[in-house]
Amino acid sequence: MGYDVHRFEGDVDEELICSICGGVYESPVQAPQCEHIFCVSCINEWLKRGHASCPVDRSHVDGRDLVQPPRIVRNLLARLKIACDNASFGCQAIVKLDALDAHLTTCKHNPKRPVDCEKGCGSKVPLDELLQHNCVRSLREKVNSLEALIHEQGTLVQEQGAKLREQNREICLLKDMIRSLRLSHIGPSLPLEDAERRSQIAHWMINLAPARVSRWGGMISTPDAVLQAVIKRALIDSNCPTWLCNELMENAHERKWPPGLSSLETRQLNRRRYEQYNTKRIPGKQAVVVMHLENEHMGDSMTAFPGLVLIFAHGIE
Template structure:
């Protein structure tokens, strides 16, 4: 089986979906058929089963590796005729079945050590001879070790670069903190100077206040001495007033005794009045109870009267509706009578006209009869 990295498909999007493996989504390579008649790449379906997926990827029927068979010849021929492009010589329009022959006969090959500057190129049959004699192949181990050291140095440099960037950030942060501290120190110095000035002003103010307070204390001492003298005089006056107040209290006590005697008398009278008021209250409550019973009876009677009134109202409404019906009927009869009167008037007029006609015809008949009688007499004479 060829390595698919050595070629790529031409117009892969035009390949029918029937020839696309649903596992790798690539055109079928070494197609294998399942018992349920589904086709997959040989490598893809083998790896599928080895991953303990013992079922068909399409229909999920049970599947074992021993049951896989090679696709029929028609499918293999169609898949083998897919057009590919050689990735080594960039030649296109090759059939995939002919690609291996192209690699062995036509397509040139380069040394595997081209990544370490081996300049050899040639045909595939000369490749094995070159590999055994290639001097660059001996440098592979040294080159690999150098590459590993280079990779380690790169990683170490990247780590150191990260550390340096981190250190720069920390240094910048410290610089910023230092500037902030300097600004804070300047502000604190200004504040300290302002506080010192304020404290000096406050100390001067306190000194002036102390001097004022000392002056006030001297004045207060003189006032206290004066108040002491006045207090002595007030004590004497209070003693005299106390004696007079004691006499006055004795008089008030005597008056209070008399007032208590009178109050006891009034209290007995009040108790008597309270008893009378309780009796009157009980009597009033009994009368109120009787009035409530009367009110309840009256309410019951009023409810009955209301029901009777409601019934009478309903009867009145019914009578009123009947009167309305009778009124409408009388109005209709009146209209009918008016029509009958009109008809009788019309018939009277017709009868009168007929009567006049008949009377006129009688007069003409009588006149004609008289004329005939005259004519007969004349003929007889």
Template sequence: MLAPHCEHAFCNGCITQWFSQQQICPVDRTVVTLAHLRPVPRIMRNMLSKLQITCDNAEFGCKAVLRLDQLQSHLKDCEDNPKRPVMCEEGCGLEMPKDEVANHNCIKHLRGVVQQQQTKIAELEKTAAEHKHQLAEQKRDIQLLKAYMRAIRSANPNLQNLEETIEYNEILEWVNSLQPARVTRWGGMISTPDAVLQAVIKRSLIDSGCPLSIVNDLIENAHERNWPQGLATLETRQMNRRYYENYVAKRIPGKQAVVVMACENQHMGEDMILEPGLVMIFAHGVEEIL
């Protein structure tokens, strides 16, 4: 740095420390403050940048001698820099300064990681419990609301007709949002899906926007025990297989399963369809019609 009046030049770090004690030039004692200092002329900077100096990490083993203007870039990659980040080679994966490797203890570090994870798990479990409680309250509220609506409908039949119309329109809107599907292997039908598979399909129905008023009915109709007469047994399914191609089926997104809705299959016989519809699950062979 340069004092503008007397033009004396100083190291920035040194002169800053000097001015913290007194506000005069160290050479001629004229009054100068830190705010008066200016950068040295370019010619002086060029001269200084050519100075050959040792690395700051010489005491740690670095033998490099380089120009001043190359020092900062060298320090970033200097192998002898005690603060250079290194990875633990014992397997715990911790990144630490090089001078801390000697005192590093993998078990101590991993114990801290485990404790952090346990704390996080406890927080998540607490949040999950709160959400579960909120969900239970919401379900109770919904049941109360449904009971209230039933009471209103019983008192006013016109409201019941209006609700049925709204519900039917919701079903049509959802069905139209699904992708038409083709089943290429009817023999891969899973007619007795277990509870886990039914739960997976139910989640997919809900995620696809299926009206909640028919979700449970559709899942109940995913098992052959609830299927219509024409699909009730393996023998009747084999007899009626020639009619399967007449079904209008929509794919349940992301699953090897289709929904066959009564509103789209009024051309099928009563022994081949159910209200509000059927869910058919397959091991393979479900394709979208593009």
């Protein structure tokens, strides 16, 4: 929609008048074939109504082909002098058309100009809404906006936390898979022809969750038969192969432990080394397995094949 011609100082050339709205061009564009010029909003509305022709001479017009008018037309428009939009509110300024937007941003008579609340709530309020401004409602809206923002940020933090936990879980699974691949290099303890056993061990180890021992002093070195039976049942329930379960349970007592764990004295001397163990939790029990294939870095004095079962009174996480 063009500018009202009555707002301009002096006469306006007819060549600067939009043939659709009858106002002075606002953001003019030109149809390339017939070279007629229109306000951009006027011609777009015309085309939206299903017309595909120039409203002046009916030649074909495509909205995608509209271009800027010649520079001379733009210069003539820029030199026109126009009254401020806020003339009805008391502004008497007459400015060049190309300076109108800059003037409106600072015009003191602009009813939408933001001003500080006179009651001291800190809000910026449009001038024409100042008398109806309610500080309490405004502050409540600010609080609601802040609460919504805090909730949104909290949701993002939770989502990021969930993603990190999932990534950590995937990393742990990858580590387990890498460790299980080392089963192909277990040496003479398992015959090379016994590929089925290696596959069973790998499958079982991957399904065990990593464990952390927070109280190594709670280790039970001589579990009784009842406790060993309970742990053996937990191993069986975890789908541990029968032959492997039997061998692990053989290593659940200090009489079968390697030299570094064989006595209370050696265990006390080596307590600082326990944190280097890679342990897997026996599901639902205060017990872990220390598999030889995951703990070759500990040396023969701290490991046994195929692994150790360590039972605790407490401290397994």
